[in-house]
Amino acid sequence: xxxxxxxxxxxxxxxxxxxxxxxxxxxxxxxxxxxxxxxxxxxxxxxxxxxxxxxxxxxxxxxxxxxxxxxxxxxxxxxxxxxxxxxxxxxxxxxxxxxxxxxxxxxxxxxxxxxxxxxxxxxxxxxxxxxxxxxxxxxxxxxxxxxxxxxxxxxxxxxxxxxxxxxxxxxxxxxxxxxxxxxxxxxxxxxxxxxxxxxxxxxxxxxxxxxxxxxxxxxxxxxxxxxxxxxxxxxxxxxxxxxxxxxxxxxxxxxxxxxxxxxxxxxxxxxxxxxxxxxxxxxxxxxxxxxxxxxxxxxxxxxxxxxxxxxxxxxxxxxxxxxxxxxxxxxxxxxxxxxxxxxxxxxxxxxxxxxxxxxxxxxxxxxxxxxxxxxxxxxxxxxxxxxxxxxxxxxxxxxxxxxxxxxxxxxxxxxxxxxxxxxxxxxxxxxxxxxxxxxxxxxxxxxxxxxxxxxxxxxxxxxxxxxxxxxxxxxxxxxxxxxxxxxxxxxxxxxxxxxxxxxxxxxxxxxxxxxxxxxxxxxxxxxxxxxxxxxxxxxxxxxxxxxxxxxxxxxxxxxxxxxxxxxxxxxxxxxxxxxxxxxxxxxxxxxxxxxxxxxxxxxxxxxxxxxxxxxxxxxxxxxxx
Amino acid sequence: xxxxxxxxxxxxxxxxxxxxxxxxxxxxxxxxxxxxxxxxxxxxxxxxxxxxxxxxxxxxxxxxxxxxxxxxxxxxxxxxxxxxxxxxxxxxxxxxxxxxxxxxxxxxxxxxxxxxxxxxxxxxxxxxxxxxxxxxxxxxxxxxxxxxxxxxxxxxxxxxxxxxxxxxxxxxxxxxxxxxxxxxxxxxxxxxxxxxxxxxxxxxxxxxxxxxxxxxxxxxxxxxxxxxxxxxxxxxxxxxxxx
Numbered sequence: 001x002x003x004x005x006x007x008x009x010x011x012x013x014x015x016x017x018x019x020x021x022x023x024x025x026x027x028x029x030x031x032x033x034x035x036x037x038x039x040x041x042x043x044x045x046x047x048x049x050x051x052x053x054x055x056x057x058x059x060x061x062x063x064x065x066x067x068x069x070x071x072x073x074x075x076x077x078x079x080x081x082x083x084x085x086x087x088x089x090x091x092x093x094x095x096x097x098x099x100x101x102x103x104x105x106x107x108x109x110x111x112x113x114x115x116x117x118x119x120x121x122x123x124x125x126x127x128x129x130x131x132x133x134x135x136x137x138x139x140x141x142x143x144x145x146x147x148x149x150x151x152x153x154x155x156x157x158x159x160x161x162x163x164x165x166x167x168x169x170x171x172x173x174x175x176x177x178x179x180x181x182x183x184x185x186x187x188x189x190x191x192x193x194x195x196x197x198x199x200x201x202x203x204x205x206x207x208x209x210x211x212x213x214x215x216x217x218x219x220x221x222x223x224x225x226x227x228x229x230x231x232x233x234x235x236x237x238x239x240x241x242x243x244x245x246x247x248x249x250x251x252x253x254x255x256x257x258x259x260x261x262x263x264x265x266x267x268x269x270x271x272x273x274x275x276x277x278x279x280x281x282x283x284x285x286x287x288x289x290x291x292x293x294x295x296x297x298x299x300x301x302x303x304x305x306x307x308x309x310x311x312x313x314x315x316x317x318x319x320x321x322x323x324x325x326x327x328x329x330x331x332x333x334x335x336x337x338x339x340x341x342x343x344x345x346x347x348x349x350x351x352x353x354x355x356x357x358x359x360x361x362x363x364x365x366x367x368x369x370x371x372x373x374x375x376x377x378x379x380x381x382x383x384x385x386x387x388x389x390x391x392x393x394x395x396x397x398x399x400x401x402x403x404x405x406x407x408x409x410x411x412x413x414x415x416x417x418x419x420x421x422x423x424x425x426x427x428x429x430x431x432x433x434x435x436x437x438x439x440x441x442x443x444x445x446x447x448x449x450x451x452x453x454x455x456x457x458x459x460x461x462x463x464x465x466x467x468x469x470x471x472x473x474x475x476x477x478x479x480x481x482x483x484x485x486x487x488x489x490x491x492x493x494x495x496x497x498x499x500x501x502x503x504x505x506x507x508x509x510x511x512x513x514x515x516x517x518x519x520x521x522x523x524x525x526x527x528x529x530x531x532x533x534x535x536x537x538x539x540x541x542x543x544x545x546x547x548x549x550x551x552x553x554x555x556x557x558x559x560x561x562x563x564x565x566x567x568x569x570x571x572x573x574x575x576x577x578x579x580x581x582x583x584x585x586x587x588x589x590x591x592x593x594x595x596x597x598x599x600x601x602x603x604x605x606x607x608x609x610x611x612x613x614x615x616x617x618x619x620x621x622x623x624x625x
Numbered sequence: 626x627x628x629x630x631x632x633x634x635x636x637x638x639x640x641x642x643x644x645x646x647x648x649x650x651x652x653x654x655x656x657x658x659x660x661x662x663x664x665x666x667x668x669x670x671x672x673x674x675x676x677x678x679x680x681x682x683x684x685x686x687x688x689x690x691x692x693x694x695x696x697x698x699x700x701x702x703x704x705x706x707x708x709x710x711x712x713x714x715x716x717x718x719x720x721x722x723x724x725x726x727x728x729x730x731x732x733x734x735x736x737x738x739x740x741x742x743x744x745x746x747x748x749x750x751x752x753x754x755x756x757x758x759x760x761x762x763x764x765x766x767x768x769x770x771x772x773x774x775x776x777x778x779x780x781x782x783x784x785x786x787x788x789x790x791x792x793x794x795x796x797x798x799x800x801x802x803x804x805x806x807x808x809x810x811x812x813x814x815x816x817x818x819x820x821x822x823x824x825x826x827x828x829x830x831x832x833x834x835x836x837x838x839x840x841x842x843x844x845x846x847x848x849x850x851x852x853x854x855x856x857x858x859x860x861x862x863x864x865x866x867x868x
Contacts, residue, residue: 076670078670199831200803200806200808200830200831201805201806201807203806203807203808204663204807205663205664205666205667205807206807206809208808208810208827210827233834274810274811274812274824274827275810275827323666325660325661325666326660326661326663326666327660328663333667333671333780333809334671334778334779334780334800334809335780336780336782336783336798336811337783337784337785441784442784443784443785501783501788501794502797503709503793503794503795503796503797503798504797504798504813504814504815505813506813511813511815511816511817511820512816512820513816513817513819513820514820514823515819515820515845516817516820537784537785537788538785605810605811606798606811606812606813607812607813607816
């Protein structure tokens with residue numbers, strides 16, 4: 001580290017003056033020394049470290065920052081201005097501040113074959129439309145709009161891309177996150193997705209107005225999956241048919257599907273090949289909940305999980321940088337490692353506040369990236385040594401075999417975790433959802449945790465609501481949800497996928513191309529995959545479309561349930577440093593093309609992806625496709 | 626909770642910029658004037674206007690002459706590179722042929738050397754000739770410190786320090802972009818040439834959308850029907866350590 005000894009620029013002199021202000025603000029000289037902000041002789045170190053250290057100290061908004069700030073890789077040194085936290089209420093579906101999608105009549109009526117003449121961008125006929133005729137129809141319009149992300153008056157409304165409910169003609173405002181889908185198993189739906197984004201050249205610096213919306217976790221026919229290569233352009237629409245059926249319906253469990261395949265917490269996001277990171281960062285993501293006769297949304301029935309929407313609160317986490325030069329969100333276009341933000345949003349607001357009653361709540365946590373991993377703890381600042389446990393009931397979209405009591409949950413990009421938090425007896429207290437996972441660049445977390453209270457407080461939870469009935473089941477008394485399907489049925493193929501960096505992002509030494517189908521899986525067959533991270537530096541949340549896998553082992557060990565829950569059915573294998581996951585799949589019911597890819601969306605956009613296809617003839621057993 | 630005032634924050638962010646970190650543009654550093662348009666910010670942050678020399682001996686400014694107003698591709702290479710570079714260059718020659726009438730007319734290809742000391746304009750000229758590089762594709766060299774600045778600002782860089790020191794890890798990706806449209810992406814330069822071409826055209830002027838689709842469809846069908854294309858591309862041997 002070069003020290004700045006004699007020639008101080010005016011700017012650096014200003015920083016020296018600011019030292020007094022920093023000290024007044026509560027940062028001690030010792031802190032400055034420790035952070036490398038100042039040398040032992042009282043001089044400031046050169047700018048690189050100044051800003052980096054600054055970003056690390058700025059706990060009003062980011063402790064575990066974000067920026068390696070010009071010191072490593074290609075990261076630009078763009079640091080958000082301070083934003084006052086905990087000013088805004090968390091938008092929720094319980095009070096309508098997070099809008100729920102509502103059905104409409106579609107004109108022209110949806111067709112099985114692509115309605116090219118009417119401007120549909122779809123090129124493949126619906127394969128299951130006749131078998132599962134849609135009972136509800138939705139319109140959703142992707143367009144630009146300005147939204148407030150905070151009541152801090154120094155931060156202007158943000159120019160985002162979002163999803164508006166209904167048709168373009170309805171001209172509804174955009175939502176970021178997108179409107180919430182509240183759906184039920186065995187009620188098939190059709191969503192008409194309209195692209196009305198502004199033309200090229202009007203993207204505010206990043207984003208491509210060409211889109212494809214992926215329903216992440218859906219047991220969805222390929223043509224409705226939102227495949228990265230099925231993008232459509234401005235002025236076009238695309239009909240997506242979601243059967244909302246359990247896997248197995250056309251195979252192992254004809255007519256009903258296997259309820260053990262039930263998914264409950266899904267999400268949707270733009271998946272445009274090469275531009276997913278930019279477009280999702282710009283706002284094109286939302287959530288999709290699926291209920292059934294067990295997970296009913298009514299705590300008086302089924303598994304007696306807290307009722308939706310009053311006590312069942314979905315939470316979308318992401319991080320952004322606000323460009324101080326424009327006051328608008330900034331995307332580091334040329335970074336290949338992964339992009340971190342230094343400001344944290346939950347349901348579209350910077351570090352919001354949630355008021356709860358002293359009872360049980362279900363929180364559904366989703367990390368939409370682009371590149372940060374989180375480890376969520378519940379922190380009580382007045383008692384930092386307390387172990388505030390909660391119950392994890394799911395991994396990704398799937399309920400676990402039973403609830404597990406945990407102190408924290410780790411959520412990499414695109415992973416979901418549903419938890420039950422019990423605020424009974426906590427009236428008058430305040431808790432924070434705190435991310436304590438240390439991560440300083442887009443590669444992945446370093447592995448360390450901040451001490452309680454030293455991480456980033458993302459959401460403030462105040463237990464000041466009225467005392468109300470709690471008819472939900474105590475998770476300690478829930479001994480079983482659906483149970484897991486067996487993993488012992490014979491497999492037709494065993495394949496290995498190595499996620500690697502060879503100067504570019506690759507899987508199995510090969511490079512993605514839309515038309516390159518790397519392997520073919522026989523419909524209604526079982527396979528065992530080994531998914532490996534060759535790298536030490538980079539972590540890769542490996543996502544496989546269409547089918548939930550069951551984790552058989554991680555690094556040779558049976559998946560744990562403590563301290564982190566690794567057991568269960570998932571659609572993302574969170575590959576941390578050098579990890580090897582062995583997973584078991586059943587590929588059932590539908591045919592067509594799907595990807596496996598890294599969900600650090602910056603890696604995904606630069607080819608860490610492979611296409612495969614479910615087929616009836618021509619399936620292979622290529623062990624390393 | 627520690628709070629830092631806006632003044633302190635401005636001072637510190639400014640210090641970072643003063644120390645040569647890619648940070649705030651000068652106007653904002655001084656805390657005056659209206660926000661700069663995003664295109665201008667991308668220029669300030671990502672496209673230093675350094676003087677480079679082409680393989681044909683021409684002096685050019687990186688932003689003014691090569692990027693401003695243009696639809697381009699950018700990759701990095703060096704002439705003595707044994708692994709990825711020759712294969713990538715050969716692949717990009719195929720791409721150049723696929724995009725035939727565009728390159729040099731309204732699409733420009735740039736290959737910047739990672740070894741400016743060795744790669745003089747003469748060396749790069751010989752290299753370009755060896756590979757049969759056509760018009761509209763410039764190989765560029767310059768002062769080592771300017772090249773290093775370009776490398777980092779264009780993101781031919783990794784956070785992993787050990788890898789970042791190895792030139793071979795900077796030759797894998799091809800940037801494509803359209804400066805006025807603020808559309809920037811990247812694709813591995815060793816991907817199938819039809820796919821590389823398709824990706825490049827993601828940043829094309831929107832009025833060319835239909836033509837581009839036809840071009841790619843034709844390229845794919847030619848490939849599918851061409852018997853001589855049956856031999857797959859030689860798998861690369863790259864002895865990189867993995868990180």
